[in-house]
Amino acid sequence: MAHHARVGRDEDAGSALEAAIRDLLATRAAAATICPSEAARKVALERGSAEEDAWRPLMEPARMAARRLVDRGEVEVLQRGRVVDPATAKGPVRIRRVR
Numbered sequence: 001m002a003h004h005a006r007v008g009r010d011e012d013a014g015s016a017l018e019a020a021i022r023d024l025l026a027t028r029a030a031a032a033t034i035c036p037s038e039a040a041r042k043v044a045l046e047r048g049s050a051e052e053d054a055w056r057p058l059m060e061p062a063r064m065a066a067r068r069l070v071d072r073g074e075v076e077v078l079q080r081g082r083v084v085d086p087a088t089a090k091g092p093v094r095i096r097r098v099r
Contacts, residue, residue: 013058016046017065018069021036021069022069024038025096031099033078033094033095036059036062036063036065036066039058039062039066040061066086067087074098076095076097078095079091
């Protein structure tokens with residue numbers, strides 16, 4: 001459990017998650033979307049976590065990373081296929097490149 005907390009609180013987790021979102025989207029079709037959990041899993045794996053659910057503490061930081069990318073005009077956050085404000089979105093969201 002201690003490892004989970006360390007992974008989630010790491011100061012550069014935000015930058016790593018932003019990079020993971022960009023990397024994941026770069027490997028997909030232009031209109032494709034990703035789930036924030038994909039970025040969280042990628043970062044947890046890159047940081048060497050062998051624990052199956054080590055990515056879970058990175059979920060809110062992943063959503064926050066997506067919000068920053070929205071603010072920079074790089075991505076859009078969607079719910080049920082519609083672009084939403086990531087600051088007020090509740091529940092599952094998807095991320096895609098700006099069209």
